[in-house]
Amino acid sequence: MKNEINGGCLCGAIRYHAKSNPKWISYCHCKMCQKAYGQASGIFLGFTKDVLVITKGTPKKYKSSSWAERSFCDNCGSPVGVSYTDLDSVLIGTLDNPDYWPPNGCHLGIESKIQWDLIKDTLPQWRTEDDPDFIEAIKASKVEKQ
Numbered sequence: 091m092k093n094e095i096n097g098g099c100l101c102g103a104i105r106y107h108a109k110s111n112p113k114w115i116s117y118c119h120c121k122m123c124q125k126a127y128g129q130a131s132g133i134f135l136g137f138t139k140d141v142l143v144i145t146k147g148t149p150k151k152y153k154s155s156s157w158a159e160r161s162f163c164d165n166c167g168s169p170v171g172v173s174y175t176d177l178d179s180v181l182i183g184t185l186d187n188p189d190y191w192p193p194n195g196c197h198l199g200i201e202s203k204i205q206w207d208l209i210k211d212t213l214p215q216w217r218t219e220d221d222p223d224f225i226e227a228i229k230a231s232k233v234e235k236q
């Protein structure tokens with residue numbers, strides 16, 4: 091199936107498959123995504139837990155904050171995605187067929203957007219603290235610490 095969600099890293103050591111469609115496909119312009127991906131923003135497919143299955147290899151994980159873990163391939167260095175307590179995501183460029191999955195969610199982290207990085211679509215623009223998944227993740231990470 092052309093719109094089946096499969097993907098992986100540059101060297102092929104990490105492969106994944108999603109069992110159903112993403113909850114959203116959104117940009118994140120936050121400073122951490124800029125640093126993590128060396129780009130102006132990251133474009134993610136966000137999935138509810140257990141939808142995303144790693145079919146090959148084991149991504150290395152970097153805990154970039156108390157609520158988020160960023161996974162990557164420790165062989166080729168490709169970033170693969172970010173996980174929250176209730177959410178897994180992958181970066182659009184790691185998909186085998188990104189043509190079938192245009193962004194439909196929002197622009198997150200708008201407070202950190204690089205000024206020349208012009209937005210040419212009409213998707214909503216949210217500050218990080220306005221993102222419902224982020225709010226949930228923060229709550230969950232606070233609960234875990236108690």
Ligand SMILES: [Zn+2]
Pocket residue numbers: 099100101102103104163164165166167168
């Ligand atoms: Zn790799």
Ligand SMILES: [Zn+2]
Pocket residue numbers: 118119120121122123124132199
């Ligand atoms: Zn971000």
